[in-house]
Amino acid sequence: MHELAVCQALIDQVEHLAREQHALRVARIEVTIGPLSGVEAQLLEQAYPLAAAGSLAEGAELCLEPAPVRVHCAQCNRDSDASANRLLCAHCGNWQTSLLSGDELLLRRVEFFREQAYV
């Protein structure tokens, strides 16, 4: 339910960048999102057109790239894939791991239209 708030924060940030770049409007937004970010990609996609309406990002393509859950094991010093609610080392089963990837909620890249396209 907080995805709309997250989306509004995204649009604010993108509009700020667009003004900084003297862009006319936003063409494409790339976001990386991990399962442990607490934000659901599908809900973000649904909230996006509502948050973007009337902004410089209206009509811009939103591209969500999922981030895998990866952990590093302090015991056997190896990395492995994990699921969001079992962050155990896949090699030795140890639970004292640190998260390498999976909690990202990152604005990676924004594309802008800088000039009026010639018709």
Added chain:
Amino acid sequence: MCDTCGCNVTHGNRHLIAPGGKLEKLGRHGSAVSVLSSLLTENDHVAAHNREHFDRHGVLAVNLMSSPGAGKTALLEASLERVKQRYRVAVIEGDLETENDARRIRAQGVEAVQIVTGTACHLDAHMVHKALHQIDLDAIDILFIENVGNLVCPASFDLGQHRNVALLSVPEGDDKPSKYPVMFRAADLVAITKVDLLPVLDDFSVERARSNVQALANAAPLLELSTRQRDSLEAWLDWLEQQVAEHRSRCARGESLRPRVQPDGAVLHGLATSG
């Protein structure tokens, strides 16, 4: 200089206009910027500002999170009588509607500011910042922030707190940490509440709850509490006392503290992998 063919770009800046570079040109009419910042940058900025305020006044801020009805207000009510003997305390209450919780805290003789969020399912750093205008931080040692009852959304918003406490009440079941990993991964302390119900709700296993929290790579201490068994609150009061003492020595050294899971950890990670 010529902006079309890129001849004005020096060799050292060539990477900026390369594909994926910070100032990559897209055909004739476009450009792109690599950002790699948290979507919640604005919230995190205000949260950092809140944390600076707390640190400057030597205040420990503790964020209480749980599902609705797990006993956040009851735990505060039951412990404030003892806590206020040693520390000066204020409470920020977050709810969708009503001043009920703030009234319950005020009945304990403790200052409480109610944030009524309307439809918002979580507190954010801006709401807390606004509430802080009503609290004299010089007059308190501990600020409890009772978040909106919700095991999902509050976990994603940094408020500027130093510690996250997640409550899990016995009637909810011992598998909640597995069902809500984002919340329980963020906890610096997990409080199993309503443990007086364990004899009747014998399908709840404290050990299973503990191993479910550990499976989130979280070594946070797990306390068994019941507001109906006042002795059980000792461990919670001891934990608080330890946190205040540690925070005071940190403030004296000019250092601060973040909750276990740092929202900008993801940002640093993103920068590290892109480099």
